[in-house]
Amino acid sequence: MLETKNINFYYGNFHALKNISMKIENNTVVAFIGPSGCGKSTFLRLFNRMNDLIPDTRLTGECIINEEDIYQKSIDVTNLRKKVGMVFQKPNPFPKTIFENVAYSLRVDGVKDSRFITQRVEESLKDAALWDEVKDKLKKSAFELSGGQQQRLCIARALAISPSVILMDEPASALDPISTSKIEELIHILKKDYTIVIVTHNMQQAARVSDKTGFFMLGELVEYSDTKKIFMNPEKEETQNYVTGRFG
Amino acid sequence: MKKIPLNVKQNIAFGTFRLLSLLVVAILFWILGFIIYQGAGVINWKFLTTSPSDGMTSGGIFPAIVGTLCLIVGSSIVAFPVGIFSAVYTSEYAGNGNIVKFIRIMTNNLAGIPSIVFGLFGMSLFVNTMGFGDSIIAGSLTLGLLTLPLVIRTTEEALKAIPDSFRSGSLALGASKLQTISRIILPMAFPNIITGLILSIGRISGETAPILFTVAAYFLPHLPHSIYDQVMALPYHLYVISVSGTDLEATRPLAYGTALVLILIVLIINISASFLRKKLQKRHA
Amino acid sequence: MKHTENELLALKEEVGQMWRLVLSQLEKAKQAFEGNDIELAREVASREKRVNSFELKIDSDCENFIALYNPVAIDLRLVLSLIKISITLERIADFADGIAKYVIDAAGNTEVEDLKDDLKIEPMFDAVIEMLSNSYMALESENTRFAGKILARDEIVDEIYRNAIQVLAEAVRNKKLDPENGLKTMLVIRKIERIGDHCSNIIEEIVFYIDAKILKHSKKEEAKD
Numbered sequence: 153m154l155e156t157k158n159i160n161f162y163y164g165n166f167h168a169l170k171n172i173s174m175k176i177e178n179n180t181v182v183a184f185i186g187p188s189g190c191g192k193s194t195f196l197r198l199f200n201r202m203n204d205l206i207p208d209t210r211l212t213g214e215c216i217i218n219e220e221d222i223y224q225k226s227i228d229v230t231n232l233r234k235k236v237g238m239v240f241q242k243p244n245p246f247p248k249t250i251f252e253n254v255a256y257s258l259r260v261d262g263v264k265d266s267r268f269i270t271q272r273v274e275e276s277l278k279d280a281a282l283w284d285e286v287k288d289k290l291k292k293s294a295f296e297l298s299g300g301q302q303q304r305l306c307i308a309r310a311l312a313i314s315p316s317v318i319l320m321d322e323p324a325s326a327l328d329p330i331s332t333s334k335i336e337e338l339i340h341i342l343k344k345d346y347t348i349v350i351v352t353h354n355m356q357q358a359a360r361v362s363d364k365t366g367f368f369m370l371g372e373l374v375e376y377s378d379t380k381k382i383f384m385n386p387e388k389e390e391t392q393n394y395v396t397g398r399f400g
Numbered sequence: 401m402k403k404i405p406l407n408v409k410q411n412i413a414f415g416t417f418r419l420l421s422l423l424v425v426a427i428l429f430w431i432l433g434f435i436i437y438q439g440a441g442v443i444n445w446k447f448l449t450t451s452p453s454d455g456m457t458s459g460g461i462f463p464a465i466v467g468t469l470c471l472i473v474g475s476s477i478v479a480f481p482v483g484i485f486s487a488v489y490t491s492e493y494a495g496n497g498n499i500v501k502f503i504r505i506m507t508n509n510l511a512g513i514p515s516i517v518f519g520l521f522g523m524s525l526f527v528n529t530m531g532f533g534d535s536i537i538a539g540s541l542t543l544g545l546l547t548l549p550l551v552i553r554t555t556e557e558a559l560k561a562i563p564d565s566f567r568s569g570s571l572a573l574g575a576s577k578l579q580t581i582s583r584i585i586l587p588m589a590f591p592n593i594i595t596g597l598i599l600s601i602g603r604i605s606g607e608t609a610p611i612l613f614t615v616a617a618y619f620l621p622h623l624p625h626s627i628y629d630q631v632m633a634l635p636y637h638l639y640v641i642s643v644s645g646t647d648l649e650a651t652r653p654l655a656y657g658t659a660l661v662l663i664l665i666v667l668i669i670n671i672s673a674s675f676l677r678k679k680l681q682k683r684h685a
Numbered sequence: 686m687k688h689t690e691n692e693l694l695a696l697k698e699e700v701g702q703m704w705r706l707v708l709s710q711l712e713k714a715k716q717a718f719e720g721n722d723i724e725l726a727r728e729v730a731s732r733e734k735r736v737n738s739f740e741l742k743i744d745s746d747c748e749n750f751i752a753l754y755n756p757v758a759i760d761l762r763l764v765l766s767l768i769k770i771s772i773t774l775e776r777i778a779d780f781a782d783g784i785a786k787y788v789i790d791a792a793g794n795t796e797v798e799d800l801k802d803d804l805k806i807e808p809m810f811d812a813v814i815e816m817l818s819n820s821y822m823a824l825e826s827e828n829t830r831f832a833g834k835i836l837a838r839d840e841i842v843d844e845i846y847r848n849a850i851q852v853l854a855e856a857v858r859n860k861k862l863d864p865e866n867g868l869k870t871m872l873v874i875r876k877i878e879r880i881g882d883h884c885s886n887i888i889e890e891i892v893f894y895i896d897a898k899i900l901k902h903s904k905k906e907e908a909k910d
Contacts, residue, residue, distance in 0.1 A: 200572060207495055234574035244565040246584055257573040260583065306569070313574060333687075340688045359753040360689070383752040 300331025539615025554596025
């Protein structure tokens with residue numbers, strides 16, 4: 153389970169996240185929506201500490217994954233990121249073969265057993281619904297794949313190390329509608345085994361894939377509840393204005 | 401006055417630009433043609449493989465070629481590791497703090513120092529203080545220092561050209577920073593780094609001033625035995641036979657021949673650089 | 686199969702369940718009416734609540750489906766027609782409930798018993814039950830070939846209805862039937878006739894969903910070909 157308690161986050165003097173508390177149950181899909189710059193991506197990146205890479209940032213509050221505050225001193229960030237995978241907005245496969253892309257996380261983890269690696273690569277590609285399309289060209293460069301395939305490769309790559317949580321930062325915004333719907337289908341399937349947190353600009357996408365939706369605005373979590381409720385009968389007027397497209 | 405139509409203006413502007421860039425090419429070919437015309441006559445197997453003789457009015461330039469190659473290898477050994485690692489440090493690790501800014505400014509200043517000053521510095525530090533004497537090692541260290549800013553800058557540019565998405569992609573998979581750099585970033589930047597390195601070799605091979613006081617021999621008709629020996633070098637040899645030979649008129653063709661060899665070495669290096677980069681990029685793309 | 690398709694199938698199945706329930710309500714109402722079976726009539730009345738909750742459930746599921754999946758084209762038509770069908774089914778169940786209540790109310794009243802054959806209530810019941818179950822088949826098989834036939838049954842129902850008015854009026858005029866009983870019986874017949882109309886509406890919705898044709902308020906003749 154993911155939980156944040158009174159999270160405040162600052163870029164320099166800019167107060168990017170304001171007192172956000174949220175619980176995310178296991179094996180659910182949670183979508184974050186909101187206008188650009190509302191803090192949803194920043195909030196997403198808290199969960200695998202990608203914000204650490206940005207200089208001059210500050211965090212207060214607790215961010216708990218599986219009963220452990222991931223911002224404790226004793227936490228090894230690389231281990232955290234093995235448990236909390238991430239898929240980015242633009243497909244970013246490495247300039248390696250398809251096989252090596254998926255095997256990468258295992259290799260950096262120090263796995264030497266090549267039989268195990270081969271097995272995990274196959275499983276991950278199957279889980280990412282890509283196996284049938286690439287099984288005959290595992291030794292080919294990942295750049296030969298289409299954009300949608302590359303994104304699913306990136307998902308497979310994240311799955312290889314067996315995370316429990318997958319963060320997706322607008323995973324389909326750079327893709328065509330067919331590839332997008334493939335990614336969305338994949339999310340429905342992956343939900344069985346993973347907790348998925350997805351940031352999206354596309355409200356319909358949030359509606360289609362998620363169980364719960366959080367609406368962010370100006371660094372605040374305006375409303376967080378069942379997706380059905382957000383899109384049928386939101387509590388707050390801001391949410392209503394946003395999901396109906398009257399604002400933002 | 402009638403207004404000049406926009407497309408005419410544009411044609412005039414681009415016509416001028418085209419003319420100027422063609423001019424550059426023309427000048428280049430002029431120089432090359434001149435050197436080839438003057439120097440091609442003296443180049444033969446004997447010229448390339450024998451030592452100068454008769455007070456440098458005849459014979460070949462073999463020791464100078466070998467000397468230049470020695471200096472290229474030596475200064476590469478000095479400059480490449482230091483340059484690459486410091487570039488990796490400044491662009492990947494150090495962030496954007498004041499220390500890094502200071503290092504950058506200093507590197508740029510280093511690049512702006514005239515090469516003769518490097519020569520003097522090399523003489524005082526390596527030749528005298530460290531006691532290497534006029535030697536390949538002293539010359540290599542001096543040339544290495546000279547080329548360091550170039551190596552650092554081209555390596556930094558190569559690293560910066562790698563989009564951040566690859567770094568965050570790797571880090572998000574639980575790779576450490578070192579793993580990210582060694583397994584993703586450096587291999588990706590490699591084609592551009594190697595190009596930068598080869599270009600800096602081209603620069604080294606043409607430098608005269610830094611080797612003047614640190615390694616170059618006026619006349620040394622045999623090959624070096626160790627890195628503590630002096631050597632002849634092509635640029636210095638060219639200088640010598642152009643201005644201070646025993647018979648300048650007699651050595652004129654030899655000077656052009658030497659210049660041609662030097663240019664050919666640099667040209668071969670540059671062409672192989674772009675060839676290598678294309679090949680490497682194909683492998684990585 | 687796609688996630689959206691699964692959701693749509695689930696919606697359709699829900700409506701199917703409601704449909705089967707309403708059909709059985711109607712059949713039981715008929716049996717109760719024909720046999721003056723008060724027990725059965727009570728059962729129908731008590732199961733009316735289940736139909737209502739079905740309608741509410743389908744309503745909100747359809748709303749959610751539209752809100753979350755923004756269906757278009759055939760998907761949108763299906764959801765829209767499912768909403769309307771579930772409302773119509775609920776009305777049909779209301780009529781079945783009304784008939785059951787009449788049976789309970791009119792317990793022991795033998796006056797109408799003798800008229801039942803003349804009124805042709807049983808064939809009327811059979812006709813609307815057939816319409817309802819055939820339109821269900823049409824939705825299940827996504828086939829509108831028999832839409833015309835189903836709609837034609839409604840005309841038989843209407844004819845029986847017009848005839849029944851005459852029969853009842855005659856009976857009341859001849860003092861064979863207490864006017865109050867006559868009116869109450871009239872209401873039952875009226876209910877069955879309305880069920881027939883509602884079944885026509887359902888088949889029109891199905892045609893709208895499958896063929897995107899709007900039959901409503903157009904001449905019935907067109908639908909027959």
